[in-house]
Amino acid sequence: MKGWRSLFPNAWYIAVREFRGRIGSRSFAVGTVLLAAIAFAATQVPVLIDFTIGTSQTRMAVVVRADGLPTDARAMLEGQLNGSAVSDPKAHQAFALSWLQAGDMAGAQQDLEQGKLDALLIIDRDPVSHNLAFTLRTDLAADGQTVRSIDTAATWLALEDGLARAGTSVAAVARTPFTVLPVSSSAGGTNSISQEVSANVLSTGLIVLIFMAIITYGTWVAMSVAEEKGSRVMELMLNATTPLQMLAGKVIGNGAAGLTQYGIILAAVVGGLLAQGPIHELVLGSSGSGAPFGGLNPTVLGAFVVLFALGFLLYSLLYAALGSLVSRQEDVQSATSPLMVLIMLGYFMSIFGLQAIDETWVKVASFVPFFSPYLMLARVSMGGVAPWEFGLAVVLMLISIVVALVVAARIYGAGVLLYGQRVGLRQILKAARVSR
Amino acid sequence: MSLIIDSISKRFGEVQALADVSLEIKPGEVFGLLGANGAGKTTAMRIVLDILRPDSGSVTWNGRPNTEVPRDTWGYLPEERGLYAKMRVLDQLVFFARLHGVPSREAARDARDWLERFRIPQYADRRAEELSKGNQQKIQFIAAILHDPEVLLMDEPFSGLDPINAAMLKEAFLEMRDRDKTLVFSTHQMEQVQELCQSIAILDRGRVVVGGSVRDVRRSSGRQVVRLAVAGDPEIPWLAGLDGVRIRRRGMDYVEAAVDGAYDPELVLRAALQRGCKVLHFEITDPSLEEIFIEHVGQIDTSERTLAPRSAYA
Numbered sequence: 001m002k003g004w005r006s007l008f009p010n011a012w013y014i015a016v017r018e019f020r021g022r023i024g025s026r027s028f029a030v031g032t033v034l035l036a037a038i039a040f041a042a043t044q045v046p047v048l049i050d051f052t053i054g055t056s057q058t059r060m061a062v063v064v065r066a067d068g069l070p071t072d073a074r075a076m077l078e079g080q081l082n083g084s085a086v087s088d089p090k091a092h093q094a095f096a097l098s099w100l101q102a103g104d105m106a107g108a109q110q111d112l113e114q115g116k117l118d119a120l121l122i123i124d125r126d127p128v129s130h131n132l133a134f135t136l137r138t139d140l141a142a143d144g145q146t147v148r149s150i151d152t153a154a155t156w157l158a159l160e161d162g163l164a165r166a167g168t169s170v171a172a173v174a175r176t177p178f179t180v181l182p183v184s185s186s187a188g189g190t191n192s193i194s195q196e197v198s199a200n201v202l203s204t205g206l207i208v209l210i211f212m213a214i215i216t217y218g219t220w221v222a223m224s225v226a227e228e229k230g231s232r233v234m235e236l237m238l239n240a241t242t243p244l245q246m247l248a249g250k251v252i253g254n255g256a257a258g259l260t261q262y263g264i265i266l267a268a269v270v271g272g273l274l275a276q277g278p279i280h281e282l283v284l285g286s287s288g289s290g291a292p293f294g295g296l297n298p299t300v301l302g303a304f305v306v307l308f309a310l311g312f313l314l315y316s317l318l319y320a321a322l323g324s325l326v327s328r329q330e331d332v333q334s335a336t337s338p339l340m341v342l343i344m345l346g347y348f349m350s351i352f353g354l355q356a357i358d359e360t361w362v363k364v365a366s367f368v369p370f371f372s373p374y375l376m377l378a379r380v381s382m383g384g385v386a387p388w389e390f391g392l393a394v395v396l397m398l399i400s401i402v403v404a405l406v407v408a409a410r411i412y413g414a415g416v417l418l419y420g421q422r423v424g425l426r427q428i429l430k431a432a433r434v435s436r
Numbered sequence: 437m438s439l440i441i442d443s444i445s446k447r448f449g450e451v452q453a454l455a456d457v458s459l460e461i462k463p464g465e466v467f468g469l470l471g472a473n474g475a476g477k478t479t480a481m482r483i484v485l486d487i488l489r490p491d492s493g494s495v496t497w498n499g500r501p502n503t504e505v506p507r508d509t510w511g512y513l514p515e516e517r518g519l520y521a522k523m524r525v526l527d528q529l530v531f532f533a534r535l536h537g538v539p540s541r542e543a544a545r546d547a548r549d550w551l552e553r554f555r556i557p558q559y560a561d562r563r564a565e566e567l568s569k570g571n572q573q574k575i576q577f578i579a580a581i582l583h584d585p586e587v588l589l590m591d592e593p594f595s596g597l598d599p600i601n602a603a604m605l606k607e608a609f610l611e612m613r614d615r616d617k618t619l620v621f622s623t624h625q626m627e628q629v630q631e632l633c634q635s636i637a638i639l640d641r642g643r644v645v646v647g648g649s650v651r652d653v654r655r656s657s658g659r660q661v662v663r664l665a666v667a668g669d670p671e672i673p674w675l676a677g678l679d680g681v682r683i684r685r686r687g688m689d690y691v692e693a694a695v696d697g698a699y700d701p702e703l704v705l706r707a708a709l710q711r712g713c714k715v716l717h718f719e720i721t722d723p724s725l726e727e728i729f730i731e732h733v734g735q736i737d738t739s740e741r742t743l744a745p746r747s748a749y750a
Contacts, residue, residue, distance in 0.1 A: 013534050021522065232518030236579060238487045239512040240535035417488070 007248055010241050014249025015256065018224060022257035032261045036268035043272025047280050058118045058146050061098045061108045066125035066132055070164050073157060074099050080153035094149075112137060121150065123157075130165070132158040200354055203381035206304050210373050211347045213308065214315045217258030218339070221250055221316045222323030222332045225412075229327050234416045243413035247405065251316045258312075303380040303390065310397040311373030314404055315339065321408035324415030342370055350374035357382045367393050369400035438462045439484070439587060439618060444493030446479055446642075453479040454490070455642040461620060461635070463498075463586075466613050468629040469622040470725075471639035472733055477622035478515055480639070481589045484620075485510055497587065508536040511585035515592045515622075517576050521565040525551070525575055528564060529582055536583035543582060550578040554604065570601045577605060581612065588612055590621040594628055606632070626726040636725070638732055645732040654722035657731060658697030661724075662704045665690040665717035678707055690717050 022028055062077065070076065074097070079086050081095040100108055111117045119138035126133050134154045140146050160170055228234050237246060318339055326335045353362040353375055366375035372393045379385045439461040446454040454476045461467045469477045482488040484495050486502050495502040497509060520528055526547055533543035551557045554574045559567055564575065573596065581588065593609070594602050609632065613619055623629060629636055630650065637647035646653055661684070666672060672691045676683050680699035685692040695701045701720045708715050723731075 010535050013531065017520075017523075017531055021520070025522070228520075231521055232514070232516040233520055234518065235487075235514035235516055236512065236518065236532065236576070237535075239485050239510060239514075240507065240532055417482075 006242065007245055010245040011248040011252065014241065014246060015253035018250055018253025019256050022220065022224075022254060023260065028257070028261065032264050035261070035265050039265050040268040040272040043269055043276060044279060047276060057094060057096055058140070059096045059098075059116070060119040060121060060150070061100055061104075061111065061117050062121045062123065063100045063102065063105050063108055064123050065102045065105075066123045068125070068165075069123070069132075070160055073161075076160060077153050077157055080156050081149060109137075119146075119150070121154070132161050134158075200382070202300070203354060203378050204351065206300070206377055206381065207347065207350050207374050210304075210308050210311055210377065211343065213258065213262055214312055214343055214373070215340070217254060217262075217312065218316045218319035219332065219336065220254045220258060222319040222336050223329055224250055224254055225320050225323035225416075226326050226329050226332050229324065229416055230329060238416065242409075243416070244405070244409040247317065247320050247409050247412050250320055251313065255312055255316060300381045303377060306394060307373045307377050307397075310394065310401065314369060314397060314401050315343065317401065317404040317408045321404075321411040321415070324412040346371040346374045350378045354378050354382070357384075367396060369393075369397045372397055438498070439620070440496045441480070441484065442494050442496070444480070444483055444490040444495065446476075446483060446488065446490050452642050454483070456493070457639070457642070457644055458493075459637050459644065459647065461618060463618050464613070464616045465635055466609075466619045466633045467621075468633035468636040469620060469639065470624060470626075470629060470636055470729060471622070472624065474641075475639040475733075476642040477639055478591055481512070481591055481620070481622065484589060485512055508583050509586050511580040511583070511588040513576055513580040513588075513590040513593055515595075517573060519564040519572060519575060519579075522563055524561050524563055525567070526560040529575065529579055532579045533582040536585075538583050546582055547578060550582070554578070554608075570597055573597060574601070574605070577608065581608075585617070587618045587620065590619070592623060593621050594623060594625060626724065626729060630725050638729055640733045646728065650725070651722070653728060654725060657723055657728060659694050659723055660697075660701045661692060661694055661721050661727075662701045663690045663692050663717060663719040663721070664704060664708060664715070666708060667714035667716055669713065674707075674711065675704070678704065690719075694723070 062074075064073075078095070078097055081097070082093045085093055098108075105122075108117065108120055112120045119136060119140060122135040122137070124133045124135070125131070132154075136147065136150060138147065156170075163169055163173065228237065241249075319336060322336045322339060323332055326332060349362075349365055349371060353359070353365070356362060357379060362375060362379070365371045366379050366389075368375075376385070376390065376393045380390065439459075441457060441459040441461075443456045443458050444454055445452070445456055457476070457480060459467075459480075469480065471477050479488065483490050484502060486495075497505050523531070526544065529547035529550075530540050530543045533547070534540055538546075548557065548560060551560055556571055556574060559571060559575075564572060567575065577590075577593070580590070593605060597605060606628070609619065633650055635647070635649050636653055638645050638653075646656055648656075662681075664672060664675065670688075670691075671686060675681060675691060675693055680696035681704065682694050683691060684694050693704070695704065705715065705718050708718075
């Protein structure tokens with residue numbers, strides 16, 4: 001090993017070769033297009049849901065035979081049935097109501113029988129209890145979603161009616177003060193519950209992104225090493241380059257190819273989210289609930305990029321080292337399983353850690369370089385991480401990357417010449433000691 | 437000023453791959469490394485290339501330790517041939533040359549030149565996997581020499597080649613020698629050694645059993661070989677009765693016999709004339725390298741060429 005000066009330009013040539021080879025392969029093109037298409041489709045799921053629900057509309061006539069209903073009874077019932085859409089004339093209304101008096105009963109019954117109406121709701125008043133009584137005539141399923149919505153709305157109306165007769169209202173009764181106070185004011189956390197929930201969802205998403213990228217693209221690195229060894233081109237490479245150059249080139253080349261695929265998929269996701277509104281409007285004539293970008297601030301995004309890059313570097317070096325121990329691509333899976341365990345461990349720790357972000361073990365583990373990509377990211381996205389803490393985690397990761405590079409280059413230099421044998425840890429260490 | 441391998445030893449677990457091996461290979465020389473499978477030829481080459489480190493001993497090229505010699509000094513044709521299967525031939529050659537510091541334009545020009553000379557220019561844009569094995573081997577040879585190395589190490593360069601391709605490679609080989617390159621190659625094909633090499637070393641189980649110039653090695657046993665043909669007697673039965681003479685082979689044209697170092701081979705001719713034989717052919721020569729090899733290494737070489745006896749289970 002002659003140090004950094006000799007790392008380039010050979011590492012660069014190797015990286016370019018790896019990148020081109022990967023990008024140019026059919027599996028890359030197919031995989032990228034497929035994944036991007038799936039990602040884009042996934043972002044349109046809300047539109048699809050709205051579409052399937054949204055195109056159906058229940059036509060219902062309400063015949064009021066009861067006297068003394070609250071004056072806003074109609075608005076109240078419509079508000080219950082159509083939810084927030086009632087205030088937006090462009091939005092889809094689940095129910096189309098016609099409000100009739102007792103005298104229109106016969107005509108309404110005729111419409112119902114001729115299929116011009118889906119349901120007929122009759123409001124009576126019980127002569128004894130004076131409570132409202134509802135009768136629903138319909139062929140809709142009695143335990144279906146639509147009937148249940150009508151049931152709920154009717155119950156609300158009855159409640160409102162009863163309270164009005166008692167001289168009060170739902171609004172007056174239900175506005176009981178409900179205050180949330182944090183136990184301590186430490187950790188800088190003045191997050192509201194809803195903020196905390198959205199941060200939780202966001203960091204879970206980001207952790208999954210890192211998790212998947214490390215496994216997928218790390219495996220690429222290991223595969224590429226095993227392939228080179230399997231095709232025996234390794235010996236030519238060994239004369240032309242050093243293990244360090246090969247290692248660095250492979251990690252950079254495959255990493256760049258992985259990032260390219262990742263970028264394309266992310267672009268599809270962002271594009272899909274941005275297109276959600278217009279598509280929603282195109283299909284349903286109204287805009288949807290908007291893209292869920294809440295909680296994604298520059299700090300979290302910056303931490304994500306840094307931790308992603310460092311985590312990928314660290315793990316793919318180890319992937320390359322383990323890949324060098326097998327001579328066939330089929331064996332890569334089993335050879336890299338120890339890494340899989342490590343990655344899984346970090347992943348699950350972070351998922352549990354999100355629920356217990358202030359626990360000591362989470363804080364300690366977030367400084368362990370193998371787990372920092374997950375746990376430090378989780379902590380940053382939940383807020384309350386001092387800059388020095390993040391800095392320390394990054395420095396520790398950088399140190400471990402350099403150590404991993406040296407160790408991996410040794411294992412690699414020894415491993416690539418061991419053919420056909422199942423290599424144990426002892427053999428690796430022994431071989432690594434005597435290789436250049 | 438030469439390639440000096442100074443008492444290197446290398447052990448892999450139980451196996452002593454090389455034991456105190458010393459060789460001196462002069463610049464511009466063609467050097468043959470002979471030995472059966474597992475004799476340590478590949479290990480020796482890998483150590484020279486600094487792909488492996490010896491347990492003890494050192495390698496120097498023109499006085500500099502091999503660990504400090506620039507990597508582009510060496511050209512290497514490994515025994516295990518391999519190319520990037522999906523990569524186009526020309527891209528591949530340029531890639532390897534660039535790793536050795538050759539600018540890509542120059543590398544592409546030289547690569548095309550060599551493809552032309554090996555009469556396979558049409559394969560420049562093909563993927564390596566589409567080429568026949570022999571043609572892949574030519575590509576690998578080009579990859580080994582494209583950066584114009586001073587020393588060329590080739591592990592079994594002729595194995596697996598048909599006679600036409602082998603002849604073509606041999607020509608390229610000699611051209612390298614004429615360009616004052618130092619050539620080291622391993623083989624167990626003795627005819628090629630006798631034809632190409634100035635010096636050789638025979639390795640057996642990690643040790644150098646005999647080494648030096650081809651002539652010295654052939655004379656190292658002290659024995660000489662006579663070939664005799666007389667009119668009307670293809671068997672020459674009396675030859676076996678002479679002191680110090682052993683019949684090696686009875687051929688169609690002559691009988692070949694080994695004469696111990698203590699005896700003068702001319703005695704054979706004299707004996708024939710005394711018996712009134714009409715001598716058609718008489719030749720004194722040194723034992724072939726193959727004989728020397730077998731003498732030192734035992735029957736390993738022939739056992740590789742002949743079938744093992746049928747086992748009791750068959």
